[in-house]
Amino acid sequence: MSALELSVLVLAGGSGTRFWPASRRRRPKQLLVLEPGPGGVDRSLLQATVERLAPLVPPERVWVCTGASLLDEVRAQLPAIPAAQILAEPVGRNTAAAIGWAIDALPAAARDGVLAVLPSDHRIADAAGFRLTLEAAAVAAAERDLVMTLGVVPTHPETGFGYLELGAPLGTEGALRQVVRFREKPDAATAAAFVASGRHLWNAGIFVFRPATMRAALARHQPVLARGLDAIAAAPERLAELYPTLPSISIDHGVMEHLEQIGALPLTCGWSDLGSWAALAEILPRDASRNSLRGDVVAVEAHDNLVFAERGAVALLGVSGLTVVRAGEVVLVLPTARAQDLRLVVAALEREQRGDLL
Amino acid sequence: MSALELSVLVLAGGSGTRFWPASRRRRPKQLLVLEPGPGGVDRSLLQATVERLAPLVPPERVWVCTGASLLDEVRAQLPAIPAAQILAEPVGRNTAAAIGWAIDALPAAARDGVLAVLPSDHRIADAAGFRLTLEAAAVAAAERDLVMTLGVVPTHPETGFGYLELGAPLGTEGALRQVVRFREKPDAATAAAFVASGRHLWNAGIFVFRPATMRAALARHQPVLARGLDAIAAAPERLAELYPTLPSISIDHGVMEHLEQIGALPLTCGWSDLGSWAALAEILPRDASRNSLRGDVVAVEAHDNLVFAERGAVALLGVSGLTVVRAGEVVLVLPTARAQDLRLVVAALEREQRGDLL
Numbered sequence: 239m240s241a242l243e244l245s246v247l248v249l250a251g252g253s254g255t256r257f258w259p260a261s262r263r264r265r266p267k268q269l270l271v272l273e274p275g276p277g278g279v280d281r282s283l284l285q286a287t288v289e290r291l292a293p294l295v296p297p298e299r300v301w302v303c304t305g306a307s308l309l310d311e312v313r314a315q316l317p318a319i320p321a322a323q324i325l326a327e328p329v330g331r332n333t334a335a336a337i338g339w340a341i342d343a344l345p346a347a348a349r350d351g352v353l354a355v356l357p358s359d360h361r362i363a364d365a366a367g368f369r370l371t372l373e374a375a376a377v378a379a380a381e382r383d384l385v386m387t388l389g390v391v392p393t394h395p396e397t398g399f400g401y402l403e404l405g406a407p408l409g410t411e412g413a414l415r416q417v418v419r420f421r422e423k424p425d426a427a428t429a430a431a432f433v434a435s436g437r438h439l440w441n442a443g444i445f446v447f448r449p450a451t452m453r454a455a456l457a458r459h460q461p462v463l464a465r466g467l468d469a470i471a472a473a474p475e476r477l478a479e480l481y482p483t484l485p486s487i488s489i490d491h492g493v494m495e496h497l498e499q500i501g502a503l504p505l506t507c508g509w510s511d512l513g514s515w516a517a518l519a520e521i522l523p524r525d526a527s528r529n530s531l532r533g534d535v536v537a538v539e540a541h542d543n544l545v546f547a548e549r550g551a552v553a554l555l556g557v558s559g560l561t562v563v564r565a566g567e568v569v570l571v572l573p574t575a576r577a578q579d580l581r582l583v584v585a586a587l588e589r590e591q592r593g594d595l596l
Numbered sequence: 597m598s599a600l601e602l603s604v605l606v607l608a609g610g611s612g613t614r615f616w617p618a619s620r621r622r623r624p625k626q627l628l629v630l631e632p633g634p635g636g637v638d639r640s641l642l643q644a645t646v647e648r649l650a651p652l653v654p655p656e657r658v659w660v661c662t663g664a665s666l667l668d669e670v671r672a673q674l675p676a677i678p679a680a681q682i683l684a685e686p687v688g689r690n691t692a693a694a695i696g697w698a699i700d701a702l703p704a705a706a707r708d709g710v711l712a713v714l715p716s717d718h719r720i721a722d723a724a725g726f727r728l729t730l731e732a733a734a735v736a737a738a739e740r741d742l743v744m745t746l747g748v749v750p751t752h753p754e755t756g757f758g759y760l761e762l763g764a765p766l767g768t769e770g771a772l773r774q775v776v777r778f779r780e781k782p783d784a785a786t787a788a789a790f791v792a793s794g795r796h797l798w799n800a801g802i803f804v805f806r807p808a809t810m811r812a813a814l815a816r817h818q819p820v821l822a823r824g825l826d827a828i829a830a831a832p833e834r835l836a837e838l839y840p841t842l843p844s845i846s847i848d849h850g851v852m853e854h855l856e857q858i859g860a861l862p863l864t865c866g867w868s869d870l871g872s873w874a875a876l877a878e879i880l881p882r883d884a885s886r887n888s889l890r891g892d893v894v895a896v897e898a899h900d901n902l903v904f905a906e907r908g909a910v911a912l913l914g915v916s917g918l919t920v921v922r923a924g925e926v927v928l929v930l931p932t933a934r935a936q937d938l939r940l941v942v943a944a945l946e947r948e949q950r951g952d953l954l
Contacts, residue, residue, distance in 0.1 A: 259911070536941060536944050536945060536948070536950070538940045538941050538944050539937075539940065547927075549925070550925040550926060550927060551925055551926045551927070551950075551953055552926075552927045552928075552929070553617070553926065553927070553928045553929070553941050553945075553953075554928075554929050554930070555928070555929070555930035555931075555934060555937060555938065555940060555941050556930055556931050556934040556937065557918070557929055557930060557931060560915070560929065562927070562929055564927055567907070567908040567909055568908060568909045568910075568911065569905075569908060569909070569910045569911070569920070569922055569927050570910075570911045570912075570913070571910070571911070571912050571913070571915055571918065571920055571929055572912070572913035572914055572915060573913075573914050573915060576913060576914040579897075579913060579914065580913065582896045582897065582913060583894060583896050583911050583913050586894050586896050587894060587911075590894070592894070592909075595909055595911075
């Protein structure tokens, strides 16, 4: 695809609490170093996202959309990306607004090429495999003017993700299939049926399209949003005033679900959304006692624990199946099996007005 | 006992690891505030020991023997005790040396009275009851020239303490009994037999005697030690050189076990040696979920935990039966039921030459 200019938009505005207390309002998951980097160089999930692209998309063609409060840190983490390509939303207005705004910010050459939209907080073990699939999607998007999505081949009946339901093959290349429906997070039985059917992929939030095509789809399916983006394009100095007025809707709900045709390619590249401490524990290397220990940790007669200590020292004696996190001035202790319930702690802190810890 | 001058020697030289990481080499257990103090005023175990005595023995008649490395902190914690009465051993040489050295340091009036030797790291719930028994022991020591010991009426067949085996009553007052033997820490069956017999008390390391009597006993049963103490008394400026040469032996083994007659009075004053985090958990107040939480703690769906956080914040989710300690830069997590095995962690740190954490 030498003639095709592929640009990438990395969405890095997210905030979340699933890795609290390592993640905080001012330091969300994508800015964290959650696992040791290859070659002994630690990389945040955001840095790894950009680095993974490099052989296919150099930093000069990478755009990042983040929140104003994260801008300095994002710039510091991505010095190779031109500062003007790191866009700061005054407030988060969900993915449809972010993608539309970024499209309008692209230079003409990039607008005439293909844009891939990627989350910034996922893990991909096989970067080369990921790039091959991304490149194939870009070719399909360019040649067929298709909005493409990359879906992850499910490895288990996960109830925490949305699914893409696949339809007929598109063309003769076999792997390229039509997306029939976007399915919300299913219950356990439905998830099992999805996985058994072989016709469902996890929705990983990865989309590839010609910018003009997506912008037109936005205008058709989200006209209020599109007009708001037009107003910003006409008066960029009024961004802080206008951006907060944009409708807040996801690209999935706002556009993708309304499209007549979407193409999908399956990803089999060791993908993980790293959605919880338990998910992190799954992928980290373990010692002989099946402990994953990061930081200054002494473990005695302890097994199957995850310790994530950004500072200080942690000593474990005789415990198993625990996650112990030490970040900033906070220590968190929970059974790893209950990682999905971490929101209960965050809710308790919010009730007690402990914003200082969030 | 208005005519009797009762002085107290508090032994505060001990170091230990049972409350690691709250206790450290430079901050042993007796200097820690382990429970909230009455009236909202926190007191270390050492401070509580001295305060408990006050109605019976004012600070002007309290002597403290500690280690040189702890001297500044002990002085700071006990400002009411004259500085000259806080004795600093150049090195620890066990209790016989400490007691003998302190006796030699007493002024004439105190030497002619009665001296009570007390540990500095025990908890006593009923201070008034304790003082009554101590006063009775002092009267017996003075009137009969007896070496007395206060033993704790056992509440369970503890294998972690030594026992005093009682013999015939002494005199007509009923409670005063002869000590027949000092028994080492028993096995479980023996401990059960001791408790069932009604003739055994826990050895709490509390002794009451006329100083001249004890000094004579030292000369008779530990002549090398006594001569060393004589040399120090003759040349106090050579303390740093001579003290380390003293034989290291406990007052129990070195003197008490050799005496022909020892009197004992039973203590029933809510005594605890606070020998572990589990022992502390036993006596601390608990919330509705049976958690004892000290410091800035958020507990969600967590019960029967002990959290001792000297700094920072601790969040628990869904755990039970754990002890979580945060002191200095160290976090410790263990099942409370395994508190007795904390030495395994300390041993691991010693093996790994982590003196910085000890």
